[in-house]
Amino acid sequence: MKASTLRKIAVAVMCCLVAVAARSVKDQPPAAGDALAAYIAGARSELEPRFRLHYHLMPPVGWMNDPNGFSYYNGQFHMFYQFYPYDSVWGPMHWGHSISSDLVHWEELPTALIPENEMCFSGSAVDDDGVLTLIYTGRETIAQEPFYREGQYLAFSDDGVNFHKYKGNPVLPAAPNGSPDFRDPKVWKHGDYWYLIVGSKTSDERGRVLLYKSKDLKEWEFLTVLGESNGDMGYMWECPDFFELDGKFVLLMSPQGLEAKGDRFKNTYQTGYIIGTFNYTTYEFIQEVDFQEIDYGHDFYATQTLEHEGERYLVAWFSMWEVPHPEADDGWAGALTIVRQLELRDNQIIMRPVEEIVQLREEFLMDGELHSDEETELPRATELIVLGDLSEDIELLLEGVDGGDAVRLRWEARSQHVVVERGGDERRASWRPARGATWRLFLDASSLELFCGEGEAVFSTRAYPLGGWRLTNRSRGPLHVQAFRLGASVPT
Ligand SMILES: *[C@@H]1O[C@H](CO)[C@@H](O)[C@H](O)[C@H]1NC(C)=O
Numbered sequence: 147m148k149a150s151t152l153r154k155i156a157v158a159v160m161c162c163l164v165a166v167a168a169r170s171v172k173d174q175p176p177a178a179g180d181a182l183a184a185y186i187a188g189a190r191s192e193l194e195p196r197f198r199l200h201y202h203l204m205p206p207v208g209w210m211n212d213p214n215g216f217s218y219y220n221g222q223f224h225m226f227y228q229f230y231p232y233d234s235v236w237g238p239m240h241w242g243h244s245i246s247s248d249l250v251h252w253e254e255l256p257t258a259l260i261p262e263n264e265m266c267f268s269g270s271a272v273d274d275d276g277v278l279t280l281i282y283t284g285r286e287t288i289a290q291e292p293f294y295r296e297g298q299y300l301a302f303s304d305d306g307v308n309f310h311k312y313k314g315n316p317v318l319p320a321a322p323n324g325s326p327d328f329r330d331p332k333v334w335k336h337g338d339y340w341y342l343i344v345g346s347k348t349s350d351e352r353g354r355v356l357l358y359k360s361k362d363l364k365e366w367e368f369l370t371v372l373g374e375s376n377g378d379m380g381y382m383w384e385c386p387d388f389f390e391l392d393g394k395f396v397l398l399m400s401p402q403g404l405e406a407k408g409d410r411f412k413n414t415y416q417t418g419y420i421i422g423t424f425n426y427t428t429y430e431f432i433q434e435v436d437f438q439e440i441d442y443g444h445d446f447y448a449t450q451t452l453e454h455e456g457e458r459y460l461v462a463w464f465s466m467w468e469v470p471h472p473e474a475d476d477g478w479a480g481a482l483t484i485v486r487q488l489e490l491r492d493n494q495i496i497m498r499p500v501e502e503i504v505q506l507r508e509e510f511l512m513d514g515e516l517h518s519d520e521e522t523e524l525p526r527a528t529e530l531i532v533l534g535d536l537s538e539d540i541e542l543l544l545e546g547v548d549g550g551d552a553v554r555l556r557w558e559a560r561s562q563h564v565v566v567e568r569g570g571d572e573r574r575a576s577w578r579p580a581r582g583a584t585w586r587l588f589l590d591a592s593s594l595e596l597f598c599g600e601g602e603a604v605f606s607t608r609a610y611p612l613g614g615w616r617l618t619n620r621s622r623g624p625l626h627v628q629a630f631r632l633g634a635s636v637p638t
Pocket residue numbers: 425426427428
C-alpha cells in the first residue's frame with residue numbers, strides 16, 4: 147500500500163482515480179469478473195516474456211504489490227495480492243488470487259476482489275468456521291481534504307474462489323484519532339476472540355499499530371496502541387503482523403520514513419521487526435529488542451505471515467516503491483518472494499527457504515570448482531549452493547549473457563560482511579555463520595535471493611540480466627559450487 151506516494155500525487159491523480167473507478171463500476175457489473183478474466187487472457191498473450199519468473203508468483207498481467215490474505219483453507223494455501231490488471235503501474239486495487247498445496251507450485255484463480263466505491267487495499271484472511279473471510283482496507287475518495295479515507299471491510303467465500311462483500315461494510319470505519327491512514331488489517335484467533343492489528347499514525351505523524359478484538363469479525367472493540375514510533379521510527383507503519391515465535395512476540399511491519407543510517411535502511415521503505423513479550427490480559431506489548439531489518443536486499447516490502455502446523459511462513463512483495471521496474475515495459479510489474487520459514491534464535495529472526503522448494507530441482511548441473519575468471523552460463527532458473535572458506539574474501543559475478551544487470555556477491559573476510567551490489571548500489575550486512583559457511587542462492591529470470599548459512603542474513607534483490615545468467619568466479623580462495631536447474635511452478 148502506498149500512502150506517501152499517493153499523497154504526493156493525491157490531488158493531481160485523485161480525479162483520474164475517480165474517473166477510472168467510476169468507469170469500471172459502470173462498465174463491469176454484474177459480470178465484472180467475467181469481463182476481467184477475458185481481458186486478462188487477451189492481455190497475457192501480448193506479454194514480453196524475457197523477465198517472466200519461473201517459480202515466483204507474479205501478476206498474470208499488469209501490476210502487483212503487497213501479498214494479502216496468506217491463509218490455509220480447505221486443504222490449500224491461499225495467496226492474494228494487490229493487483230491492477232489494466233496497466234503495469236499502480237491503479238485502483240483489486241485482489242488477485244492463487245492457491246497451492248505445497249507453497250511452491252501455484253495455480254491461478256479468478257480475481258477475488260474488484261474495486262467499486264472502495265479500492266481494495268491490503269489485508270488478511272481467516273477461515274471462520276468454513277467461511278474464508280477477507281478483512282481488507284477499503285479506501286474511498288472523498289471531496290474534502292485529505293481526499294481519501296480508509297476503513298476495514300469484509301468479504302466472504304464458501305468455496306474459496308468466489309467472494310461477496312459484506313453488506314455492513316465498513317466494519318471499522320475510522321481510526322480512534324480520526325487519522326485517514328488506517329490500513330492493512332491482520333487478523334488472528336486466540337482463545338474465543340479474533341484479534342486485529344492495523345497500521346496508522348498519530349496526529350503528529352508518527353507511525354503506530356492499533357489492536358482490536360471481536361467475537362464475530364463484525365463488531366470490534368479498540369483495545370490499545372500496540373506499538374508506536376517515539377519519533378525516529380517513521381511517519382506510518384504499514385502491513386503490521388503480530389505473532390508468537392519460539393517463546394517471544396514479534397511485531398513485524400513496514401515503516402515508512404526511516405532515515406538511512408550507514409548500511410541500514412537504504413531502501414525507499416523498510417520491513418523489519420521488534421521482539422518483546424505480550425500479555426493477552428493486559429494487552430501490553432513490552433519491547434525488548436529494537437527494530438531490525440528482516441531482509442537486506444534491494445527489493446523487499448510488505449510481508450505477510452501464516453502459521454500452519456506449527457511453522458511460521460513468510461512472503462513479501464519482491465519489489466520496492468519509487469524505483470524503476472524494468473518489466474513494466476513488458477506488460478507486467480511486481481512479484482512475490484519465495485516463501486520462507488521463520489525461527490527465532492538469539493533475538494534474531496532466521497529465515498530459510500520453504501523446505502518443499504527442493505522439489506523444483508530438475509537437473510543437476512555441476513558440483514565442483516570454477517577456476518578464477520572462469521565463466522559458466524546458467525539457466526534462468528537456477529539454485530546454487532556455494533561453500534567457501536570464510537577466512538578469505540569471496541566474489542562471484544552474476545551478469546546477463548547479453549548484458550543487462552550485473553550483480554556482485556561478496557564476502558569481506560576482514561569486516562565479516564556480505565555484500566550484494568547491483569549496478570554499483572550496495573546492500574551490506576554483517577553475518578556470523580551459526581553453523582555452515584554456505585550460501586544458498588536462488589536465481590530466476592529477473593531476481594536473486596541469497597540465504598547465508600541457515601538464514602542468518604538474507605538478501606532479496608530484483609535484477610534484469612539479458613539472455614540468461616552467467617556466473618564468473620572472482621574469488622581468490624577455493625570455493626565449491628553445486629548448481630541445479632529449477633523447474634517452473636507458476637503460470638507464465
Ligand atoms: C498477564 O497479566 C495478568 C494481570 O497482570 C497476570 O495475572 C498474568 O499472570 C499475566 N500473564 C502472563 C502470562 O504473564
